Amino acid sequence: MLAAGWRLSGDGTLLVHLLDSLQRAAIGLAVGGGLALVLGAVAGLLRIGDDLVDPPVQMARMLPHLGLVPLLIIWVGIGEELKITLVALGSFFPIYFNTYAGIRDIDERLVEAARTCGLGQLARLRHVVLPGALPSLFLGLRLAIGAAWLSLVVGEQVNAQTGIGFLMMEAREFAQTDVVLLGLLVYALLGLLSDLALRIAERRTLSWRRGLQAR
Numbered sequence: 723m724l725a726a727g728w729r730l731s732g733d734g735t736l737l738v739h740l741l742d743s744l745q746r747a748a749i750g751l752a753v754g755g756g757l758a759l760v761l762g763a764v765a766g767l768l769r770i771g772d773d774l775v776d777p778p779v780q781m782a783r784m785l786p787h788l789g790l791v792p793l794l795i796i797w798v799g800i801g802e803e804l805k806i807t808l809v810a811l812g813s814f815f816p817i818y819f820n821t822y823a824g825i826r827d828i829d830e831r832l833v834e835a836a837r838t839c840g841l842g843q844l845a846r847l848r849h850v851v852l853p854g855a856l857p858s859l860f861l862g863l864r865l866a867i868g869a870a871w872l873s874l875v876v877g878e879q880v881n882a883q884t885g886i887g888f889l890m891m892e893a894r895e896f897a898q899t900d901v902v903l904l905g906l907l908v909y910a911l912l913g914l915l916s917d918l919a920l921r922i923a924e925r926r927t928l929s930w931r932r933g934l935q936a937r
Contacts, residue, residue, distance in 0.1 A: 726900040742884040750809020751870050758814045762821030787811040788876050805877035812873030813866035820862025824855030860924040867916045
């Protein structure tokens with residue numbers, strides 16, 4: 723496996739596939755995460771949003787998104803759209819539910835105290851709601867990143883021409899076990915590094931929390 727990694731790194735093959743996988747993951751996370759943030763905030767902040775948004779999302783989460791691959795192939799084809807859609811679906815639900823729960827779990831007494839102190843709606847969102855929901859949001863992001871890499875593994879094995887998943891599929895055709903293991907190791911390292919980066923961002927952003935300061 724190490725020899726295969728050295729060989730593929732030396733000729734630039736591994737870097738090309740790695741960059742393409744990173745690009746797909748970033749776009750999918752941006753699309754799925756952005757939509758999840760908007761809908762989670764709407765459902766968490768507005769009663770009408772809770773009534774209109776949350777029930778359909780609760781229904782949709784019961785469907786295994788990786789099991790939707792045949793249907794997605796019909797809808798979006800087998801190109802880049804399929805890979806990005808799978809990543810977006812995988813990252814959507816963890817971010818949505820943690821955004822929703824983070825907003826809903828904020829102590830109502832804090833909101834009332836802010837209102838009593840004369841803070842307007844935007845100020846309450848900035849100084850009370852956002853700080854209160856951030857811990858839950860970071861948890862959602864960590865779960866979403868893991869789901870995104872898992873979704874990408876599956877997506878890149880469907881008619882891909884580049885990416886770590888394609889590299890593994892191509893190696894399987896030639897019984898190159900070392901390259902397949904290398905691909906799995908790369909996915910694992912990407913998941914670990916992204917989680918570590920998010921932990922660092924969480925620690926700096928939520929430095930006011932005693933639990934984080936003590937670490």
